[in-house]
Amino acid sequence: MVTATANGTSASTTARVIDSGIPCANCGKPASRSNTCKLCQDQNIVSLFCTPDCYRSNYKTHKKLHTPAAQGNYTFPPGTVDPFAGRYRYTGPLRAVYPKEPVPTRTVPESIPRPEYVNNGEAAFYFPEIASIRGSGATRGRSFAEEIANRTERYGRILSKKEIEGMREVCRLGREVLDIAASKIAPGVTTLDIDAVVHEECMKRNAYPSPLGYHRFPRSVCTSVNEVICHGIPDARPLEDGDIVNLDVTLYYNGFHGDLNGTYPVGTKVSDEKLRLMKTARKCLDEAIRLVKPGVQYKDLGNTIEAIAKKDGFSVNHTYGGHGINNLFHCTPNISHYAGNKNIGVMKVGQCFTIEPMICVGQQKEDHWPDVWTAVTVDGKSSAQFEETMVVTETGVEVLTAAPGWTLPEPDTEIVPL
Template sequence: MTAEVAPRKCMGVDCDKNAGTLQCPTCLKAGLDSYFCSQDCFKRSWSEHKSIHKKTTGIYNPFPSFTYPGNLRPVYPLSPRRTVPKTIPHPEYAKDGIARSEQKFVGRNNIKILNKEEQEGMRKVCRLAREVLDIAAAELKPGVTTDYIDEVVHKACLERDSYPSPLNYYNFPKSVCTSINEIICHGIPDQRPLEDGDIVNIDVTLYHNGFHGDLNETYYVGDKAKANPDAVRVVETSRECLDMSIDLVKPGMLFRDPGNVIEKHAKTRNCSVVKSYCGHGINQMFHCAPNVPHYARNKAVGTAKPGMVFTIEPMINLGTHRDRTWPDDWTSSTADGALSAQFEHTLLVTEDGVEVLTARLPTSPGGAVPIPAAEEAKNEA
């Protein structure tokens, strides 16, 4: 039985039709996909479309007319979609991109309490997710592309009989999210080489034996990043916000409480908190109740009880808290192009506190870097 193939969209300017078989001859010679609905549409779009031919390397910016908030640009073409053997269990959305179980529970505040067997399933997948993140992080260095990091994550998942949860989740094209510099979250791995001075978030989620495990960290690329006071400030503030919010987690905690602690600490460092995305329940579903906002005075519903599993994942910006999404419908950038950092753990509420299921290991790459004293003093003034 063959898989359904989504129709190609025409690449014509302001054209929302499906493409036919007509291809740009120049793109065809370069091995690039570039389909149009008609000859007239191709001619009308030529003056803008031909800009992708200027680079002799074959790489290009797929959205040349988009006004990017910061300096980062997508570097296409994306590598072909990676495959997962049928012997590895797939989540329900793997074929058509639709997480129907999650849609069924949208708007409900029934927060699942996992039994002992389910809790052990979450422990297992979260241990595997930590292993995969650490393997990917160990490969970070200037010159490495995020597409290579995606390949590393994909292979590490398969080696653990796991499906990389982001792959085809609502049509996300890759196996991991890689968010560089001003990208808040959901960055799509591509052909851009990492540069000395970048910061990059790697967001890994695995699906293993019916359960999802989710975590992410932001890393410094090269010594130049660690010497950048602004980069260190936003990364370490995000790391500390997560740690401080985890200290709250125990039976009886209100899901609206972590946001108060996170925003208060972020403001002491002259940073802002993203409001568009929040922590979430996770178990047999990738995303479910509860919602755990990261900003103060939110109206999140619910109270933590033993057996509940959810993430906290504060996204902290140097500038405005507002975000802007690229035309790929996934990549979320800060609205002003300022740096952003994020950290995430999957947490299990126990009878008397919390178990960090995705906790760092003694061998985990990365880790805290001291904020330069001059920078800290400036923000306290």
């Protein structure tokens, strides 16, 4: 699960967005400050172009964004509804598909220890409540321990050998749960079905699903389909042949969190572009892992990650990043995935953290559904992500969430960090 980094917060004005260097909505070249689509601006859509000619040459296709039909014609399964219909303009074809009948909160036996934030209010709630999360229950799910640590541990805590062993155990369990959940992905399966699998597998291992109740997140796993960058809430939409879906799993076990995710194809009709996107996202993570060792500056990871993404014709989301993890779900150090970031700190033996770059086909900027959590690309194009939890060792790095038998692939000698 990702965290929004302090220096990666999204721009609040169009001018600042233009300055962020996002690509042309038509050809992918760097967009110009002056070439914006006024109609898109009026409809809260970010569309920038490299030249007026590029804008005009693509206008016949581009103008379809200005009509409701461009938002997709989705046939909702019986017994489902879009809770945001009429009050949110989707950036792409994906829709929130909520069951009309409330889905009860998934229960966790009292015998399973909970993270401290679960005790700061209710763990989760019925689906009808999700549409009105904003502004309600301000203290529910807040981790006061994280808030304190982020003020007092600026550079990331160094774990003891015993703590690292605890991290190994929870990360091993997390990998088991992710692999089982991923095996259930198929056309017709809903992300609520996958959420049920994740929850059940956590219970079998006497582990708490860390997302459940964290800042009022209502489910046990994040499921991000197609244009969802991260933090998608499982719902009743059946997965379709040709989709891609990210499963972001975190377990809390014996006092520690283990966090990992992967993006998977659905069915056999996944486009070449989406397959390339997933391959690049994994490569970005692997090459960043290769850099991890004592003495490396955290900010340097983004230079390599963005170089790979750009070389393959993709972009890197700036807002969300990796994070420290231990007995806390999210803490320092902050890990931005883009070049030129201002992350502070140097890697030290015993520090645990995640790397989890979010790679986008088009623009890197995100919008949010009214549920507050679901982050989507502003242009409705696909995004993919992979994540591992790791610890810095004397000789380099140990990937705690690695799949059985996993090793780093051969290095790409053509990568030139930005």
